[in-house]
Amino acid sequence: MQTSYEVRTYSNYIGGKWVDTKGGTIEGKNPASGELVTKAAKSTADDVAFAVEEARKAFDSGAWSSKRPSERAKFLRDISELIRRDIDGLTLLLTLENGKPLADAKGELLNAANVLEYYASAARHIVGRVPRYSGTDISLVVHEPVGVCGLIVPWNSPISLLSWKLGPALAAGCTVVIKPSSHTSGITMELVKLISTIEGLPAGVVNAVTGPGDSAGAELVKSAKVDKVSFTGSTETGKRVMEMASVNLKKINLECGGKSANIIFDDANTEAALRGAIWSIFRSAGQSCNAGSRLLVQETIYGPFMRRYLQAASAIKVGNGADPATEMGPIISEGQLKRVLGYIQSGVEEGARLSLGGRRLIDGDYAKGFFVQPTVFEEVERSMKIFREEIFGPVLCVLPFRDEEDAISIANDTNFGLAGDIWSKSLTRIMKVAQGTRTGTLWVNRHLNPGPEVPFGGYKQSGLGRETGMEGLMEFLQTKHISLQLNEPSERVRR
Numbered sequence: 158m159q160t161s162y163e164v165r166t167y168s169n170y171i172g173g174k175w176v177d178t179k180g181g182t183i184e185g186k187n188p189a190s191g192e193l194v195t196k197a198a199k200s201t202a203d204d205v206a207f208a209v210e211e212a213r214k215a216f217d218s219g220a221w222s223s224k225r226p227s228e229r230a231k232f233l234r235d236i237s238e239l240i241r242r243d244i245d246g247l248t249l250l251l252t253l254e255n256g257k258p259l260a261d262a263k264g265e266l267l268n269a270a271n272v273l274e275y276y277a278s279a280a281r282h283i284v285g286r287v288p289r290y291s292g293t294d295i296s297l298v299v300h301e302p303v304g305v306c307g308l309i310v311p312w313n314s315p316i317s318l319l320s321w322k323l324g325p326a327l328a329a330g331c332t333v334v335i336k337p338s339s340h341t342s343g344i345t346m347e348l349v350k351l352i353s354t355i356e357g358l359p360a361g362v363v364n365a366v367t368g369p370g371d372s373a374g375a376e377l378v379k380s381a382k383v384d385k386v387s388f389t390g391s392t393e394t395g396k397r398v399m400e401m402a403s404v405n406l407k408k409i410n411l412e413c414g415g416k417s418a419n420i421i422f423d424d425a426n427t428e429a430a431l432r433g434a435i436w437s438i439f440r441s442a443g444q445s446c447n448a449g450s451r452l453l454v455q456e457t458i459y460g461p462f463m464r465r466y467l468q469a470a471s472a473i474k475v476g477n478g479a480d481p482a483t484e485m486g487p488i489i490s491e492g493q494l495k496r497v498l499g500y501i502q503s504g505v506e507e508g509a510r511l512s513l514g515g516r517r518l519i520d521g522d523y524a525k526g527f528f529v530q531p532t533v534f535e536e537v538e539r540s541m542k543i544f545r546e547e548i549f550g551p552v553l554c555v556l557p558f559r560d561e562e563d564a565i566s567i568a569n570d571t572n573f574g575l576a577g578d579i580w581s582k583s584l585t586r587i588m589k590v591a592q593g594t595r596t597g598t599l600w601v602n603r604h605l606n607p608g609p610e611v612p613f614g615g616y617k618q619s620g621l622g623r624e625t626g627m628e629g630l631m632e633f634l635q636t637k638h639i640s641l642q643l644n645e646p647s648e649r650v651r652r
């Protein structure tokens with residue numbers, strides 16, 4: 158098991174060159190061991206302004222947007238191939254910086270490669286329409302790139318979530334400034350390094366700056382030279398981004414938090430539902446936007462199902478993500494660890510029953526990292542903080558429900574609306590709940606079925622707009638109507 162790494166240092170990538178900052182450095186540490194993994198630029202306002210300027214020049218020159226779609230497609234395919242070529246090194250770095258198990262890290266990188274390939278094809282399918290709405294005029298409805306885009310990405314799936322933005326932005330003909338989370342600057346800049354080796358990319362099309370969100374990230378959002386910000390992160394930060402983006406009414410995409418319901422009916426395939434309900438929350442230690450953090454079990458099977466659930470959850474192997482036997486890794490940082498433990502305490506104080514876990518792991522090597530036991534609360538009331546707020550940790554709330562109406566009512570009793578799961582063999586039940594639930598994605602009889610062909614995004618305070626699919630591409634395109642009168646105006650029009 159390789160758990161350490163020669164510390165790498167990264168500069169910003171601006172206008173086709175690696176550029177040092179005067180702002181100092183930020184550190185990426187392994188959350189499983191506290192070891193230093195990477196150092197990156199703590200970008201200043203000037204660094205961000207420079208990156209935006211270069212992206213602006215590249216966009217305004219038309220050097221990228223005027224390329225043939227097939228050329229933009231080739232570039233996206235090249236990035237995808239480089240990820241596949243270097244998959245082993247990238248996987249290790251992602252695990253060391255983020256803490257997730259190696260298999261999950263590899264899966265994420267392959268997902269990113271797949272997404273970029275999809276947008277390589279999509280680049281060649283940007284089509285307008287020619288509606289006929291007047292006798293003599295011809296109307297052209299065409300799509301054009303939005304312009305300079307700020308791509309702000311969180312740490313929990315830093316490369317796949319970046320690909321959801323970078324793929325459609327470049328396919329559309331936009332230029333970009335990437336701003337990763339400080340926890341995962343290294344893996345992001347490693348990808349940018351690969352991109353920088355591809356021949357034929359005009360300088361300034363892809364730029365990347367690292368640094369804290371409230372300085373580097375905010376500068377990007379506030380810049381009047383940025384036409385669009387595509388943001389993934391917490392709902393709280395998303396609201397701030399929305400406010401700051403009003404400076405020039407820039408377009409925004411917000412992919413924010415979730416509190417997804419996992420609904421298990423008494424006719425479900427119990428084995429599959431059990432597996433799905435375990436991994437929907439404990440995969441990535443609950444640090445997934447679509448985590449099934451509220452488990453709803455029909456009252457007719459509640460007792461036997463929960464006995465098996467608690468048995469299976471207590472057997473999850475928690476450890477260093479670099480150990481191939483690990484099933485659940487650490488929490489990303491000390492700050493987030495405190496936050497998660499605070500929620501567990503509030504659950505106990507508000508009277509929920511702690512049925513499993515609830516503690517930080519501190520024996521032996523665990524003490525060096527930020528590990529929390531898989532935690533399950535039962536007898537949860539809808540008014541409790543653990544039911545209402547996104548915890549972003551391995552903490553599950555379980556509630557029984559009576560029937561379809563009751564399940565829909567509990568599932569919808571939230572400010573979020575990102576995803577959800579339904580487990581049943583009855584199509585009638587499935588469709589009733591699927592149609593009644595206000596959420597952007599529903600998986601039926603499986604948890605997670607990611608694919609770049611389908612859209613992802615949130616209802617309510619889970620976000621604004623969609624990523625992936627052709628819907629995700631449209632977010633990086635403007636729509637223009639050109640009305641053509643090519644004949645002499647008719648008598649009636651002349652008057």
Ligand code: NAD
Nearest residue numbers: 310311312337338370371374375390391394412413414446
């Ligand atoms: P975060 O909101 O703290 O940070 C996200 C990104 O925004 C980071 O790059 C950060 O540096 C930057 N940022 C922070 N403050 C900023 C500011 N004032 N201005 C501009 N940028 C700023 O979120 P996080 O802790 O990195 O990620 C976890 C959150 O992301 C969770 O809430 C999770 O649900 C959400 N998420 C959503 C999706 C989705 O697709 N809906 C996917 C993954 C994660």
